[in-house]
Amino acid sequence: MTRILTLVLLLAVGAAHASDAVVLDTAKSDEITSTLTAQGYEVRRVDVEDGMFEVYAMKDGKKMELYLDAALTVVRAKISN
Template identity: 50%
Template sequence: MTRILTASILALVLGTGAALASGNLSTQQQEQIRAKLTAQGYDVRKIESEDGMIEVYALKDGARLELYLDADFNIIKTKIDD
C-alpha cells in the first residue's frame, strides 16, 4: 500500500513539473511550434511559456538562439544566447 501511494505521489509530482516547465502550452501546441520552426531550419531544444510569451530555445547555423513567439507562433524577437 505504501509503495502504491509513493508511486502515485511521485507520478503526480513529475507530471506537475512537466506541466510547469511548458507553462500553459499543450502538447499539441508544442508539437505545432516544433514542426513550424523545424521547417524553417531551427533545431528546437526547449519550449516554455512565461509571462504570456512563448520562449523557444533553438539552434540554427551553429548559433544558440532564444526565440520569442506570438500567439500564432510567429517569431517576433530573436536573441543570440551566448
C-alpha cells in the same frame, strides 16, 4: 458598494487578459517544433514566459532564444554564439 464594483471591474479585466494568454500543451509544443524545424531550427525546449512562447533552439551553429506570439510569429530573438 464601491469596493464591490472595483472588484468586479478588476475580475473582468483579468478575464479579458486571460483569454489572450498563450497555453502550452503537447499539441502546441509539437506545432511550434514542426513550424520552426521547417524553417531550419533545431528546437531544444519550448516554454511560456511573459505571455509568449519561449523557444530555445539552434540554427547555423548558433544558440537562439525565440519569443513567439499566439499566432506563432517570432516577435523577438536573442542570438548567442
